[in-house]
Amino acid sequence: MSTASKPDVADVHVYDTTLRDGAQQEGMNLSVADKLAIAPLLDELGVTFIEGGWPGAIPKDTEFFARAEKDLTLANAELAAFGSTRKAGGRAHTDTQVRALLDSAAPTITLVAKSDIRHVERALRTDGDENLAMIADTVAYLTDAGRRVIVDAEHFFDGYRFDPDYALRAVTTAFEAGADVVALCDTNGGMLPDWVFDIVSSVRERTDGRLGIHAHNDSGCAVANSMAAVIAGAHHVQGTVNGYGERTGNADLLAVVANLELKLEIPVLGGAGLAEVTRIAHAVSEITNIAPFARQPYIGASAFAHKAGLHASAIRVDPDLYQHIDPRKVGNDMRMLVSDMAGRASIELKGRELGFDLSGQSDLLGRVTERVKDAEANGYTFDAADASFELLLREEIAGTRPAYFRTESWRAIVEHTQQTGEVNAEATVKLHTGDVRVVSTGEGNGPVNALDAALRQSLVTAYPAIEDFELIDYKVRLLDSSHGTDAVTRVLLEMTDGQDSWSTVGVGPNILEASWEALVDSLVYGLVRHEVVPL
Numbered sequence: 001m002s003t004a005s006k007p008d009v010a011d012v013h014v015y016d017t018t019l020r021d022g023a024q025q026e027g028m029n030l031s032v033a034d035k036l037a038i039a040p041l042l043d044e045l046g047v048t049f050i051e052g053g054w055p056g057a058i059p060k061d062t063e064f065f066a067r068a069e070k071d072l073t074l075a076n077a078e079l080a081a082f083g084s085t086r087k088a089g090g091r092a093h094t095d096t097q098v099r100a101l102l103d104s105a106a107p108t109i110t111l112v113a114k115s116d117i118r119h120v121e122r123a124l125r126t127d128g129d130e131n132l133a134m135i136a137d138t139v140a141y142l143t144d145a146g147r148r149v150i151v152d153a154e155h156f157f158d159g160y161r162f163d164p165d166y167a168l169r170a171v172t173t174a175f176e177a178g179a180d181v182v183a184l185c186d187t188n189g190g191m192l193p194d195w196v197f198d199i200v201s202s203v204r205e206r207t208d209g210r211l212g213i214h215a216h217n218d219s220g221c222a223v224a225n226s227m228a229a230v231i232a233g234a235h236h237v238q239g240t241v242n243g244y245g246e247r248t249g250n251a252d253l254l255a256v257v258a259n260l261e262l263k264l265e266i267p268v269l270g271g272a273g274l275a276e277v278t279r280i281a282h283a284v285s286e287i288t289n290i291a292p293f294a295r296q297p298y299i300g301a302s303a304f305a306h307k308a309g310l311h312a313s314a315i316r317v318d319p320d321l322y323q324h325i326d327p328r329k330v331g332n333d334m335r336m337l338v339s340d341m342a343g344r345a346s347i348e349l350k351g352r353e354l355g356f357d358l359s360g361q362s363d364l365l366g367r368v369t370e371r372v373k374d375a376e377a378n379g380y381t382f383d384a385a386d387a388s389f390e391l392l393l394r395e396e397i398a399g400t401r402p403a404y405f406r407t408e409s410w411r412a413i414v415e416h417t418q419q420t421g422e423v424n425a426e427a428t429v430k431l432h433t434g435d436v437r438v439v440s441t442g443e444g445n446g447p448v449n450a451l452d453a454a455l456r457q458s459l460v461t462a463y464p465a466i467e468d469f470e471l472i473d474y475k476v477r478l479l480d481s482s483h484g485t486d487a488v489t490r491v492l493l494e495m496t497d498g499q500d501s502w503s504t505v506g507v508g509p510n511i512l513e514a515s516w517e518a519l520v521d522s523l524v525y526g527l528v529r530h531e532v533v534p535l
């Protein structure tokens with residue numbers, strides 16, 4: 001396989017199947033409203049086709065197309081309805097499922113068709129000729145009705161490896177009947193890039209029709225296989241946002257389009273384009289309610305996050321030395337992570353990211369680096385707790401921490417009522433804001449919850465900004481389980497003021513002490529961020 005040269009492609013369709021094949025992912029359940037919210041985002045990104053679902057088979061998809069016809073205006077993309085070729089032994093014009101595809105009013109209809117003779121004989125339980133007749137009849141009927149037809153040749157690669165002649169006949173039959181595109185599918189997702197390249201190249205020699213690629217990720221190669229197919233001459237790539245899909249998912253369409261545009265210099269997106277791809281991917285994650293994958297190529301939160309000190313020292317000279325692209329091209333950001341792997345360059349760049357110019361302050365940089373390494377050796381983790389790092393940095397710069405309050409003492413107790421199984425916790429906090437001594441009690445369904453309530457209550461009169469702060473995430477980890485109850489406990493908290501969020505870390509011999517430290521850092525950092533002056 002040669003990847004060195006740019007393929008001779010005048011244009012490549014970008015076919016999004018998030019709403020159909022993506023929705024086949026375990027745990028995903030898209031409502032009609034979800035689909036109607038995702039489609040405009042895909043259109044804004046500038047894909048060529050949006051496959052909306054299978055009308056006639058899935059009631060929600062039938063409704064989606066009915067509502068899309070009335071309510072959805074697309075500027076860039078064309079809507080595609082998915083379905084299968086007619087039933088064996090029937091006729092397309094009397095097949096109720098084919099009728100539902102026409103009724104969907106979608107301008108493009110994508111038909112899944114068998115191209116692996118083993119599937120024809122064992123799954124369809126018919127013969128090779130009848131399957132070809134099903135393809136020809138259904139494609140011709142729908143093209144005669146004025147629809148653009150795309151054929152998804154299911155199990156094409158497996159079928160071609162078993163019986164190339166039959167697999168090819170399925171493809172040529174579809175083109176002869178009027179199909180605009182035949183997408184070669186790696187349905188079981190087990191192909192490797194070389195195999196895809198060789199097979200697409202062979203098919204390319206036998207037909208002038210537009211070939212496409214539809215790859216699943218079972219061998220971890222879906223994006224690579226899609227690229228290999230384009231390089232071999234496919235002009236149509238299918239995939240899903242964030243790689244959603246059945247089993248291990250489909251080709252991540254966002255990585256595919258970024259590779260096409262940025263590596264092969266083939267412009268494929270018609271709308272807002274790559275600069276908006278990170279925002280749009282995250283907006284889709286919000287709707288699917290599936291947390292974004294931090295290590296997702298191009299758009300993940302960690303895609304341009306640098307942890308190693310050696311990387312940072314070179315990045316300080318030129319970010320391109322440790323990045324394959326400028327993250328701004330895909331709407332993402334470079335981030336520095338501070339940890340025990342940091343060197344002075346990492347601290348300087350992290351400082352710059354947080355708004356502090358530390359260049360030339362080598363003593364300070366050295367001190368902060370040492371403190372970070374010591375703290376991490378004792379269980380702290382700053383790459384997940386930017387706010388705790390910023391407080392440490394401010395302390396080294398100013399020589400002291402912002403003194404919003406002085407803690408005198410705190411305690412928490414838990415009561416478990418045997419009869420009802422109820423757990424109630426109560427905490428008391430004694431502290432000083434300026435010259436005022438405050439004693440507050442808080443209740444909660446657990447001791448940390450109660451401590452949080454008591455701490456806020458004791459501070460809110462002096463610092464009303466705290467009213468808007470809310471704890472949104474809480475994670476606990478025992479760091480050395482071999483020590484049993486002496487284990488060091490690490491707590492990570494995430495707090496928000498409704499607009500931004502920040503994370504802090506606390507470490508202690510037990511969950512309460514670790515939580516207290518993280519809670520205090522969270523509130524102090526929030527006050528610093530809101531530029532509240534200590535009393």
Ligand SMILES: CC(=O)SCCNC(=O)CCNC(=O)[C@H](O)C(C)(C)COP(=O)(O)OP(=O)(O)OC[C@H]1O[C@@H](n2cnc3c(N)ncnc32)[C@H](O)[C@@H]1OP(=O)(O)O
Binds near residue numbers: 054085086113134
């Ligand atoms: C590779 C893919 O991911 S393709 C997309 C797959 N997506 C889905 O299956 C989701 C939607 N599916 C459904 O709602 C249902 O399976 C339906 C409505 C399509 C069919 O339901 P049923 O009629 O109950 O059939 P069932 O699901 O048990 O079996 C599928 C039928 O389609 C036939 N079939 C499978 N592929 C094709 C094809 N390419 N062309 C024509 N018929 C096909 C099978 O032979 C089987 O026929 P049979 O009922 O005569 O045995």
Ligand SMILES: CC(=O)C(=O)O
Binds near residue numbers: 155
């Ligand atoms: C059509 C399809 O989804 C597949 O073959 O995987």
